[in-house]
Amino acid sequence: MKMKTALISVVLGLLFWFGLNGRLETGVLISGIVVVAIAAAFHVKDAVFGDVKFSPRAFIAFIAWLVVFVGELIKSNIDVMLRVISPKVRINPAIVEVKTKLKTPLGRLALANSITLTPGTLTTDIKGDSLFIHWIDASSTDVEGATKAIVAKFEKQLEVVFG
Amino acid sequence: MEMTGAVLALIGSIIFFLSALGLIRMPDLYNRIQTGTKATTLGTIILSIGLCLIHPEWTGKLVILILFIVLTNPISSHVVARGAHYSGQEMTDKTVGDALTEEDKDKEGTP
Amino acid sequence: MNIIFLIIAVFTVAMALYAVMTKDRTMAVLAAGATGLFASILFVMMAAPDVAMTEAAIGSGLTTFIFFFALRKVKRGQKNG
Amino acid sequence: MADQILMVAVLISLLSIGVILIRFILGPSVLDRVVAFDTAGIIAISVIVLLAHMLERFIYVDVALVYGLLSFIGVLVVARYHERGL
Structure with missing residues (x-):
């Protein structure tokens, strides 16, 4: 578990380092490895990435989640644009409760961020396994209907990746 | 290539303008947060992709910038919405339901 | 280029005036942060990226943080004494 | 041509x-x-x-990166302070 966290943090940190530097040289590589190893040693005890799964299936699910996410982001912006431009403000807002099956903190973070960036929804609070969501155009205010409309499209992929 | 990048940057700035318009027009805080967060996130992504097309050697830093924005922007809007709810911010009259307030009342009522 | 410089300068002055004239302490701190943000854009345009980076880090990031710590201490002191 | 379009983009963003x-x-x-x-x-x-891009200096992107991290912290601090006093 700790090994996995250390490995993922070092790989992510190195990618970050090369993105900032923009070139591959021996000096840059050595100093980057030293800095990233020190930084990873500080937070390895938290085991943040301990629940991420490594498998071809998880990778495919991650790509599928990315595709769904980008599509929803573009859709949500068209939705926002139409709402802003239309001469009369058409809104029907409500705060609804939805249930999630994800257990790990990282999975819940990814789910909450994806919900915030999809059409007309904004995560307001998380308590236990229920998320409270401000919905700009609420079609159903009960738990099952809202869960089906908001969470279902991301949960399948995220469950494979983060558990 | 340069033209495509410039046009993408223009589209991004138009999305920014729409988010500003939404910030003015929406009636209460929660709806303002919604328009502000979504539109600025997509606007930054499109504008950065446009600049990546113009300067391919900047791609690394611009990708890191996009990752920052996509990770931190929803979190900050979430924190603001939460703070608004617990400091008793009014919602607009058109609101049809509020599960979070009911939940808090249930918790206070049980003991 | 001059137009951009002028517009941002107007924003900076407007935010600084707002920070001075407002009655609410929280608002004054936020407006000071916005002043730092626009000032850092001005420094970028005056070809001083190091000053701009420092201004962005100190002026609009850390100063807000420290001011809010101070505001909390002030409130607590008023409650106790 | 591309430069004019980018100029318009900057002006719309400032607006x-x-x-x-x-x-x-x-x-x-x-x-x-x-x-x-x-x-x-x-x-x-x-x-x-x-x-x-307009001033043709790569180093200016660093300012944007620094501000991108720190504005987030500023907003977090203000919202938490407002919610329950830090």
């Missing part, structure tokens, strides 16, 4: 910052102003990136 500052000054509550501040900060990051 939206101006519109947002109206909300900053009008905004009835503190948190309205926090949202306006956050949005203006993100648009300003994009303006800095565009200026880096």
